[in-house]
Amino acid sequence: MEYRILGPLEVAINGDLVPLGPPKQRALLAVLVLHANRVVSTDRLIAELWGDAPPRTADHSVQTYVSGLRNVLAPGITDPARQVIVTRPPGYQLTLDPESIDLLRYERFLQEGEEALRKGRSGEAAAALQQALELWHGSPLEDLLDQPFAAAEIRHLEELHVRAIDRWAEAELSLGHHHGLVPTLEKLVEEHPMRERLWGHLMTALYRDHRQGEALRAYQKLRAVLAEELGIEPSPELQQLEEQILLQDPGLAQTPAQPFPAGAPGAGIRNPYKGLQAFLEDDAVDYFGREALTTQLVSALESSRLVAVVGPSGCGKSSVVRAGLIPAIRDGAIPGSGAWLIARMMPGAHPYAELEAALLRAAPHPPDSL
Helix, strand or coil: CEEECCCCCEEEECCEECCCCCHHHHHHHHHHHHCCCCEEEHHHHHHHHHCCCCCCCHHHHHHHHHHHHHHHHCCCCCCHHHCCEEEECCEEEECCCHHHEHHHHHHHHHHHHHHHHHCCCHHHHHHHHHHHHCCCCCCCCHHHCCCCCHHHHHHHHHHHHHHHHHHHHHHHHHCCCHHHHHHHHHHHHHHCCCCHHHHHHHHHHHHHCCCHHHHHHHHHHHHHHHHHHCCCCCCHHHHHHHHHHHHCCHHHHCCCCCCCCCCCCCCCCCCCCCCEEEECCCCCCCCCCCHHHHHHHHHHHHHCCEEEEECCCCCCHHHHHHHHHHHHHHCCCCHHHCCEEEEECCCCCCECHHHHHHHHHHCCCCCCCC
């Protein structure tokens, strides 16, 4: 016998699905499955099935549903000791082999996969997590959505599902399977747009698949979603990952590698001294890849101690500096590599700290004073 709750509630005997009766009877079975081999009190069952407004006949209804399930799950068995659902004061207990419940097998595979991942055994982790994910056959308990107990349980099960997906993607990336992973991750971020770790896996997979521009666009899409839905910026880990992609950090291409780099940004420049100003007035324009502008600013840095890139918010200063100037500094394209650049949100505003921090790490010889 197999009990399945990682999708619609199902019970299979020798591979054949059995009818489970009306919704409340199915709901009662689901509660017992979720608490397998433990006694669930009658009061608890009533609360889970009817919430705060149970009918006066709730006790009798519970007895009727238990009797109906016994007839379905163990037809012809009258010996109470051999029943699948046993009466145990103050309620009932579903007695079974834990391996007969898809959820318990799922949790075992998930635990095995996470343990293997912690020990660096990525192949073993990916295999165990794949076995876990294959147990899903739809949305958990999707046929019992209107039952009082279901909402909290479904949230918990969905969290477990996303957790396994996250760990599986991490294992696959560590194995170098980034190319085949991209379509799956693109679908997953559509289904779970608030899950930053999944976006981070997608960005990493795209970058390793030589699709740097798409990786950066994925970050901007996440940033727009978070801003619209929650009014927040992506996490520091995602911001760090975006910077690594912009800088073409060699460590990001290594396998295995962590999808989310560790480490906090360095201290930023605090003096907004301006040498040459490069005004970018076209609002909301993506300057990434604008070689002419990058060449202009590199030329300015050859002769100026400091260059300020200023302009209204959203005009593309970040893209120019991080995609053009910082790599040029790191690659030695600017003679002496002692020149410094500050990107500012608008004329007279405080220097953009994130870019300053990136420049501090990129340039080999920070100035003693400005």
